[in-house]
Amino acid sequence: MYGFEMMTFNIHGGFLEAIVRGHRSSLLTASDYNNLCQCETLDDVKMHLSATEYGPYLQNEPSPLHTATIVEKCTLKLVDEYKQMLCQATEPLSTFLEYITYGHMIDNVVLIVTGTLHERDVHELLEKCHPLGMFDSIATLAVAQNMRELYRLVLVDTPLAPYFSECITSEDLDDMNIEIMRNTLYKAYLEDFYQFCQKMGGATAEIMSDLLSFEADRRAVNITINSIGTELTRDDRRNLYSSFGLLYPYGHEELSLCEDAEQVRGALEKYPAYQSIFAKMSYGESQLLDKAFYEEEVKRLCLSFEQQFHYGVFFAYMRLREQEIRNLMWISECVAQNQKSRIHDSVVFIF
Amino acid sequence: METMKDEDGTILKFLDTMDNYLILFDSLSSTLRQGWLDLASARHSMGSSRISTALLNLKEHSASTVVRVNDETINETSGMEPHFTLRKWRTCEDKTNPIEEEEDVQGLLKQPSLNLRHRGFSETKEASNEPLVSVDDQVQKERSKALSVFGALVSPKLRSAQISFETVLETLIDIANARSVMLSTFEQLQQMKEQSN
Numbered sequence: 001m002y003g004f005e006m007m008t009f010n011i012h013g014g015f016l017e018a019i020v021r022g023h024r025s026s027l028l029t030a031s032d033y034n035n036l037c038q039c040e041t042l043d044d045v046k047m048h049l050s051a052t053e054y055g056p057y058l059q060n061e062p063s064p065l066h067t068a069t070i071v072e073k074c075t076l077k078l079v080d081e082y083k084q085m086l087c088q089a090t091e092p093l094s095t096f097l098e099y100i101t102y103g104h105m106i107d108n109v110v111l112i113v114t115g116t117l118h119e120r121d122v123h124e125l126l127e128k129c130h131p132l133g134m135f136d137s138i139a140t141l142a143v144a145q146n147m148r149e150l151y152r153l154v155l156v157d158t159p160l161a162p163y164f165s166e167c168i169t170s171e172d173l174d175d176m177n178i179e180i181m182r183n184t185l186y187k188a189y190l191e192d193f194y195q196f197c198q199k200m201g202g203a204t205a206e207i208m209s210d211l212l213s214f215e216a217d218r219r220a221v222n223i224t225i226n227s228i229g230t231e232l233t234r235d236d237r238r239n240l241y242s243s244f245g246l247l248y249p250y251g252h253e254e255l256s257l258c259e260d261a262e263q264v265r266g267a268l269e270k271y272p273a274y275q276s277i278f279a280k281m282s283y284g285e286s287q288l289l290d291k292a293f294y295e296e297e298v299k300r301l302c303l304s305f306e307q308q309f310h311y312g313v314f315f316a317y318m319r320l321r322e323q324e325i326r327n328l329m330w331i332s333e334c335v336a337q338n339q340k341s342r343i344h345d346s347v348v349f350i351f
Numbered sequence: 352m353e354t355m356k357d358e359d360g361t362i363l364k365f366l367d368t369m370d371n372y373l374i375l376f377d378s379l380s381s382t383l384r385q386g387w388l389d390l391a392s393a394r395h396s397m398g399s400s401r402i403s404t405a406l407l408n409l410k411e412h413s414a415s416t417v418v419r420v421n422d423e424t425i426n427e428t429s430g431m432e433p434h435f436t437l438r439k440w441r442t443c444e445d446k447t448n449p450i451e452e453e454e455d456v457q458g459l460l461k462q463p464s465l466n467l468r469h470r471g472f473s474e475t476k477e478a479s480n481e482p483l484v485s486v487d488d489q490v491q492k493e494r495s496k497a498l499s500v501f502g503a504l505v506s507p508k509l510r511s512a513q514i515s516f517e518t519v520l521e522t523l524i525d526i527a528n529a530r531s532v533m534l535s536t537f538e539q540l541q542q543m544k545e546q547s548n
Contacts, residue, residue, distance in 0.1 A: 329394075347366075
C-alpha cells in the first residue's frame, strides 16, 4: 500500500507541504468565530477579520460593506495562495493541484451557458465566475447553441474536454439539459480525479480515495434530495451518481427509488459511516443534513493532516478554506439580516 | 340611542380592522425575514454562483402572478371600496382556464394560508376532487418552472424561500384589503361624527 514516500517525497514536495501546513495554522479558530458571531454590523466583522490573514484584503473596502464583498475578498486570498503553490509545484503535484480547480471550471461553464440562455450580458456573467475556474476562452461559451457546439468551439481545448464524451448531443440547451450536463461533467471529473489518485498510489491514494468517495456519496444524496418532485426520471437520476464510493452500487439503487427525505435517511442509515450523521438529526430535521455532511467532511479533511508525505493535504487545505469562506458568508448574512440567533444553524467549526 | 349603538358598532369594527391590519404587518415582517434567511441558506448550500442575480431571466415573458383591483364592491355609506385580488401562477399556454386564487372579504380575518381557495361558484364547489389535484400539480409545475432559472435541481431551502415569498404576496394583498376596509370604516365614523354634531 505505501510506497516509501518518506524517502523521496521531500525532494520535490517537501517545501510546498511545509507551506500548506503553515497556511493551515492560519485557519480561523473557535474563538475567532465566537468573536465574529457577536458582531452587530458588517463593519464589526471587517474589524475582527482585520486581525486575521484576511486583513490586507479587506482593509481598503469602503463602508457600507456587503456580504458579497466579504466573500469575494476572502476568495481572492485563497486564489493567491493557490497560485503561489501552483507556480512552484512540479509534476505530478502541479497536475494534482489543477484537478482541484476543475469543479469550479464546470460551475463557471454552466453559469455562462445558463446566463446566456437567459439573455444576460457576458461581462456581467464573467464577474460572477469563480476565479479558480477561469480559463482563456471562457467568454466564447456565450456563442454556443447546443452541447456539440459548446464542445467543438470552446471546451475541446480545455481540461474538461475528456469529460464531455458522455453528454454531447445536438439538443438545444435548456434548463434540464444544462443541469444534466453539469452533473454528468462533475461525475466524470470526480471519477477521473479518483483514477489519477489511485495511479499515484501510496498515502495519496489512500487518503484521497476516502475524501473523494465521501464527496461522491454526498453528491449522490444531494442529487437525490434536490430531484424529489422534479421531472428527473429514476434512470436519469441513477446515471448522475458516480461509479465509486461507499454507496456504490447498492446504495445508489436504493437512492434512485427514494421519493422523500425520510426514504433517503432509511437508505443511508444502513451504512455505519453515515449512521452517525443521521444520529445527530431527529426525524423531520432534513434541513440540518447539509451541516451534518459539512461537519463530517471537515473531520475527514482535518484527519488527513495527521499523515505526512502525501498530496491529500493540499486538497484538504483548499476544501477547509472554502468551508471557512462559507462560514464567513453565513455569519455575514445573519449579521446583515439581524438574525444572529440563527448563526449556529450553519457554521461548522474547523478547530 | 340607536345612533349611539351604530356608532359604537362602527368604532368596534374600525378597531377590529386596525388590529387585523397590525397583525398582518407583523406576519408579513416575520415571513419576509424567514424568506430572506432561507434564500441565504440556499446560497450557502448551493454556492454563490448558482444563486445569483446574474441568472435571472431577461427574456420577455408575461407575469405569472397579477394583482387585480376591483372597484365593484360598494359600501353602504361611503360608496366605492377597492378590493384587491391576487391571481397566482397564471399559465400563459392556457389562458382559457387559468389557475386562480381569490381572497374573500371574510378571508381577511383569517391568517394567510397556502391552501388553494377556489372561487365561490357552486359548480366549482360541487366538482369532484380531480380538478383540485390537477390544479395542485399545475401550481407545483409553475413553481418549479419559476425556480428553474437557478437550475433544474435546486435545494429544498430555495423552494421554501419561494413559498415564503409567495405567502408574502398573499399577505400584502390581505394588507391592502384590510387597509381599504379600515379607511372606509374611518370615513363612516367621521361622517357619523359630523352628523351627530
